[in-house]
Amino acid sequence: MTDWSKGAAWMGGEIIPIAEAKIHVMDWGLTRSDITYDVVPVKDGAFFRLPDYLDRFEASMASMRLAPGVTREALRAALHEMVAKTGLRDAYCSMTAARGVPLIHGSRDPRNCGNHLYAWVVPYVHVVKPDVLDRGAKLWIAKSVRRIPEDSVNPRAKNYHWGDMTAALFEALDEGYDTVALLDHQGNVTEGPGFNVFCVSGGRVITSDHGVLHGVTRKTVLDMCAEIGLPTEMRPLPLEEMMGSDEVFLSTSGGGVAPMVEVAGRIFGNGRPGPVSERLHELYWEWTKRAENREDIAYAA
Ligand SMILES: *Cc1c(COP(=O)(O)O)cnc(C)c1O
Numbered sequence: 473m474t475d476w477s478k479g480a481a482w483m484g485g486e487i488i489p490i491a492e493a494k495i496h497v498m499d500w501g502l503t504r505s506d507i508t509y510d511v512v513p514v515k516d517g518a519f520f521r522l523p524d525y526l527d528r529f530e531a532s533m534a535s536m537r538l539a540p541g542v543t544r545e546a547l548r549a550a551l552h553e554m555v556a557k558t559g560l561r562d563a564y565c566s567m568t569a570a571r572g573v574p575l576i577h578g579s580r581d582p583r584n585c586g587n588h589l590y591a592w593v594v595p596y597v598h599v600v601k602p603d604v605l606d607r608g609a610k611l612w613i614a615k616s617v618r619r620i621p622e623d624s625v626n627p628r629a630k631n632y633h634w635g636d637m638t639a640a641l642f643e644a645l646d647e648g649y650d651t652v653a654l655l656d657h658q659g660n661v662t663e664g665p666g667f668n669v670f671c672v673s674g675g676r677v678i679t680s681d682h683g684v685l686h687g688v689t690r691k692t693v694l695d696m697c698a699e700i701g702l703p704t705e706m707r708p709l710p711l712e713e714m715m716g717s718d719e720v721f722l723s724t725s726g727g728g729v730a731p732m733v734e735v736a737g738r739i740f741g742n743g744r745p746g747p748v749s750e751r752l753h754e755l756y757w758e759w760t761k762r763a764e765n766r767e768d769i770a771y772a773a
Pocket of ligand 1: 630631663664665666667668684685686687688689690723724725726
């Protein structure tokens with residue numbers, strides 16, 4: 473008996489157990505990171521803001537000239553069917569478009585590959601675990617590595633070029649921190665492995681305008697700020713400015729708004745999440761319950 477609660481994949485038009493999902497060793501998605509993906513959260517049995525994730529995924533595919541030949545409606549239906557199959561009500565749902573294997577042996581022409589699209593779903597993933605948030609999460613700022621420049625790899629298409637992120641994570645973990653943010657070559661804060669970074673300064677909520685993925689959670693934070701009347705700024709964020717700010721938090725589909733209580737040796741808010749971060753953290757979960765943000769999944773009875 474298949475234990476679907478561990479997850480499922482949708483590949484070649486079929487839904488299979490997650491443990492059986494495989495890609496070809498010669499797929500350029502693997503050998504060249506020639507791949508883009510997106511991750512939509514499932515909360516309490518519904519996709520959260522699915523149209524925003526599908527919009528971004530379509531834009532990412534177009535920017536990389538990936539054409540796997542799956543319509544938006546077919547993808548949406550597949551995601552629904554796949555998640556329903558697992559019965560998972562809180563889930564991490566990934567969709568991926570890969571360049572594929574060259575159709576002519578030895579061809580080095582990216583136009584001659586069999587682009588394909590697959591998806592997979594597993595139980596919900598918290599980028600910063602709830603118990604870490606409870607004891608106070610600590611963010612490191614990478615010293616040995618900078619974020620890949622945006623004119624080298626486009627950060628607005630979610631991608632598997634994680635060499636900078638993984639090196640930075642090793643550095644942070646070696647230093648005893650929970651996670652890490654990376655700087656650009658001008659010393660501005662960009663983002664970290666799977667999240668955007670914000671600071672709060674004198675009641676203003678600030679996040680980078682460049683060199684980052686336009687996170688759907690980042691957008692949700694900006695929308696929530698508009699709703700509760702907090703001014704926001706999207707602009708370069710120098711590290712010194714963030715270190716002198718009142719609060720720092722991360723935004724990610726894996727857990728929403730994650731307040732930080734320490735950044736690279738500086739304690740914020742006496743080691744407790746600041747009031748703005750805390751409010752946005754709560755509000756994010758409230759927003760996942762609002763009908764206009766939800767697309768219910770039809771599980772089998
Ligand atoms: C996924 C991701 C984010 C966060 O985006 P969301 O849409 O909010 O999940 C930020 N930066 C990077 C590099 C990411 O991969």
